Amino acid sequence: MNKIEVGILGATGMVGQNFIKFLEGHPWFEVTWLGASDRSAGKKYRDACKWNLNGVAPDAVRDRIVEECKPGNAPRLLFSATDASVATEIEQAFAHAGHVVVSNSKNHRMDRDVPLLVPEINPDHLKLVPLQQRARGWKGQIVTNPNCSTIVLTMALAPLKPFGIERVIVTTMQAISGAGYPGVPSMDINANVIPFIGGEEEKMQQETQKILGTLRGDRVEPLKAKVSAHCNRVPVVDGHTVTISVELANKPAEADVIRAFESFSSLPQERKLPSAPVRPVQFMREADRPQPRKDVERDHGMATFIGRLRACPVFDYKFVALSHNTVRGAAGAAVLNAELMHSEGMLD
Ligand SMILES: NC(=O)c1ccc[n+]([C@@H]2O[C@H](COP(=O)([O-])OP(=O)(O)OC[C@H]3O[C@@H](n4cnc5c(N)ncnc54)[C@H](OP(=O)(O)O)[C@@H]3O)[C@@H](O)[C@H]2O)c1
Numbered sequence: 035m036n037k038i039e040v041g042i043l044g045a046t047g048m049v050g051q052n053f054i055k056f057l058e059g060h061p062w063f064e065v066t067w068l069g070a071s072d073r074s075a076g077k078k079y080r081d082a083c084k085w086n087l088n089g090v091a092p093d094a095v096r097d098r099i100v101e102e103c104k105p106g107n108a109p110r111l112l113f114s115a116t117d118a119s120v121a122t123e124i125e126q127a128f129a130h131a132g133h134v135v136v137s138n139s140k141n142h143r144m145d146r147d148v149p150l151l152v153p154e155i156n157p158d159h160l161k162l163v164p165l166q167q168r169a170r171g172w173k174g175q176i177v178t179n180p181n182c183s184t185i186v187l188t189m190a191l192a193p194l195k196p197f198g199i200e201r202v203i204v205t206t207m208q209a210i211s212g213a214g215y216p217g218v219p220s221m222d223i224n225a226n227v228i229p230f231i232g233g234e235e236e237k238m239q240q241e242t243q244k245i246l247g248t249l250r251g252d253r254v255e256p257l258k259a260k261v262s263a264h265c266n267r268v269p270v271v272d273g274h275t276v277t278i279s280v281e282l283a284n285k286p287a288e289a290d291v292i293r294a295f296e297s298f299s300s301l302p303q304e305r306k307l308p309s310a311p312v313r314p315v316q317f318m319r320e321a322d323r324p325q326p327r328k329d330v331e332r333d334h335g336m337a338t339f340i341g342r343l344r345a346c347p348v349f350d351y352k353f354v355a356l357s358h359n360t361v362r363g364a365a366g367a368a369v370l371n372a373e374l375m376h377s378e379g380m381l382d
Contacts, residue, residue, distance in 0.1 A: 182363025198283025335361030
């Protein structure tokens with residue numbers, strides 16, 4: 035099979051590097067174009083970018099010349115990891131020019147005609163794309179993935195949706211890699227907890243309602259459940275851990291909740307998409323798991339791990355969930371989105 039050429043907008047940044055790493059050896063996609071700011075354009079990738087991941091940048095990109103993020107010679111499929119201050123204009127310009135922009139930036143996530151896609155949860159929200167193209171006069175399109183803490187919460191709640199989710203309180207313990215590079219100063223985060231991440235709580239609350247919402251005609255009707263988020267930065271390198279208390283209308287037995295987690299499987303698994311974890315939600319019975327250091331790299335960072343399910347004296351149940359923030363919460367999420375879109379014939 036000839037691979038599909040892909041480009042990366044914001045290729046020199048932290049998420050851009052994660053895209054390059056995640057796509058190395060991908061069976062369907064091959065990175066052939068790199069875009070960044072005019073500070074980097076014209077330079078070889080290895081000179082434009084300080085590689086902050088383990089090892090060195092892959093040979094396939096090291097000597098590639100970085101281009102400006104302007105439509106021209108880029109391939110049709112683009113992953114976007116551009117700085118949020120410029121992502122709106124850049125992504126729209128490429129979509130207008132006919133590109134398929136699979137974005138990791140926050141800028142378009144809550145636009146009513148843009149899918150906020152999690153392939154295991156709301157693949158039908160891709161039906162917004164033709165409406166988006168018609169409304170905006172674009173030949174191309176923008177599809178987004180959620181914030182890195184929202185993905186943990188939504189993957190944990192999706193198996194419980196049939197029980198009727200009524201109220202949710204979630205508290206995050208978010209890794210420092212979620213703040214990019216250099217991110218949070220070491221003097222602030224070492225042996226400490228920072229109980230504030232700007233805009234994060236609002237994003238978690240709104241994005242969760244959109245992702246778990248129902249597509250009705252030309253719009254997504256948000257999940258009616260109330261969601262309240264407390265977001266904290268903790269001295270963990272990779273992996274966002276969240277604790278969740280949930281009220282469920284149908285009052286399921288604990289065994290039914292466990293069965294819902296353990297049996298959760300969806301379209302990406304059915305279609306065997308290359309980046310889809312075989313078991314997207316994994317329930318752990320050990321009393322002290324999941325833990326970021328022990329569990330976050332398992333299943334290539336694409337699964338969500340759940341544990342410590344027990345009765346909640348205020349709501350119905352409480353439990354812990356963990357996902358890899360720069361893989362399932364960023365690059366891996368966008369690549370899985372593109373794989374679903376390819377399997378739907380949207381990249382033909
Ligand atoms: N870090 C995470 O875990 C995470 C998770 C989820 C979502 N996100 C989102 O992903 C995006 C990237 O985050 P990041 O942490 O990778 O940021 P970053 O390390 O600061 O990288 C930003 C990228 O944007 C490029 N850029 C900056 N100004 C530009 C301009 N005027 N025109 C074109 N490109 C420009 C930079 O290129 P130069 O190197 O040339 O400046 C760089 O490639 C953000 O929207 C962020 O909110 C991040």
